[in-house]
Amino acid sequence: MAILxxxxxxxxxxxxxxxYVTRSNGVEGEKTLSVAGYKTEINQHGYKLVKNENILIYKDEEYVIKTHKEKTFKNGVGVEVTALHRIFDDLINYRVYEEKSGTLRINAMLDFALKGTGYTYEVDNTDLPTSVEVQNFGWDNSLALLRSIL
Structure with missing residues (x-):
């Protein structure tokens, strides 16, 4: 059993x-966690930290808490949260304030979209065109640009 x-x-x-943890993969590859639990004597210190924008660590991956809902039950208080994988949160919050147009290689587009984010990539060029024609590529968050490349 993985530790949360x-x-x-x-x-x-x-x-x-x-x-309790449920990990999901979204339609566009987003990874999320749904987490629920009761406050107990054993987890009371961690329970206090379960708040929006704090980080859940599960199977050596980080997820940013985005929704937080406290509930009262017969047995005490509990919480339900959803969290977004750290890479998606980082890329959606990083904006590119310039654009490119013309014929670009996939690697050049990825370099442009991820510049300054701290993330790297590896491309399998099998069955991919050498380059693609793009117009007004930029002026968006890095996640939107990455999705556009995909």
């Missing part, structure tokens, strides 16, 4: 024993 932990902006991390 939560980390706040200052880097403090705590385990979340007793929480």
């Amino acid at each position: 932990a939560v980390k706040d902006i200052s880097g403090i991390a705590e385990p979340l024993p007793g929480f």
Whole structure:
């Protein structure tokens, strides 16, 4: 069984024993977590950190909490959250404020879309055209540009 932990902006991390995790892949490749759990004596320190924009760590991958809903039950209080994989959150929040037009290689488009994000890529060129014609490629977030390349 994989361990779930939560980390706040200052880097403090705590385990979340007793929480239930469902990992999903979206239509466009987005990876999300749905997490639910009750506050207990064992997880009370981690429970306090389960807030929007804090990080869930599951199977060595980071997910940013985007929705947070506290609930009251007979047995006490609980929480349900959804979290988006860190790469999708990072790329949607990074904007490219320029554009390119013309005939570009896939690698040049990826370099342009991911410049400054800290992310790298590897391309399998099998069955791909050498280059493609693009118009007004840019002026968007890096995730939208990456999806456009795909």
